[in-house]
Amino acid sequence: MSSSPPPRDAGQWAKPVDHLNVEAAPDGAVNLNVQGRQTMSPLQGFGQLWQKTYQIGLRGASVSPADVITVWKTRFPDFQPPENRFFPSVAGVKPGEVVLINAMTPGGMVSTGVRVMFSDDESFTLMTPQGHPEAGWITFSAFERDGMTVAQVQSLARANDPMYEIAFRVIGAKIQERIWHHVLTALAAHYQVREQVTMNKQCVDPRVQWSQVGNLRHNAQIHTLIYTVTKPLRRLARRTTW
């Protein structure tokens, strides 16, 4: 065994777990499709692999990258569009914590979540679980460029299953781009900055991975639909057993 000191990034990474565990769902959150699921990487999804980078310059704002990330972590749900409800745990955006997501999509409500994979002073990264529309990671960061702080969202992900891949190609990708434009615009507005969001996208792997077609069984959209449709039946069953 080596006696060398732990590396600088030691406390910044989540620990690997076999399955996700949601200790307690925050008030108002539907805790569905996260408990017991495995986390995914861009390698285990089905669809084409895309890297999308969105940036906004906080021109005129006297704020450091670390300050931006502190605000972003603390007020993460506030910068989302209203149809995208994020529920961080009590501990907040810290390595290993789970953030539940209840989102309204053209396909209906979807309950899912993400796990905080990495977090330091100038960035944090979320990883998706099985069943989430995407398999991969999304990194929120801030850095200085030409004397100005720039806030950035960068995703490296592919659709988790064939159904999501079709949805992304038809409309999902546009919706997703709108979400991250909204988030960056809202973050900039927090600093009284009005700037345009720039986006750069690159198809890292144009192939689909048929070996991952089985991911369909975890599809959170389908599971949420079934959960919603059968809710009255479950209520009825509870009443009759009382």
Add this chain to the structure above:
Amino acid sequence: MTQAKLTLNVRPVTPPVSIIDIIGEVTGAADKALTDAYDHAKTAKVIILNFSGLEYMNSSGIGLLVTLLIRAQRQGQKLMAFGLTEHYREIFELTRLNEAIRLFATEADALAAA
């Protein structure tokens, strides 16, 4: 963006095998250095990453490894790695990169499997 604090040495071991020694920090700033190193090793059938000198890695850095892996897979190349400390092995497990990149304890082990 910050400057890359990274040195990469490409060592052709045998015609089909090249080793890339990674010394320093793997962050988003390492993009160009990693691409250049991969281009130097491009003709190899097996590329082995030596992480013995890895001092720091963040999530942007692991993202670069994913894109490197995809590039290698598309060229029909195998990617292997050795020299990861327990901490970085855990990160490979967390990010499930260990399912796509075979990990070895030593250079000799990696070369024997190449």
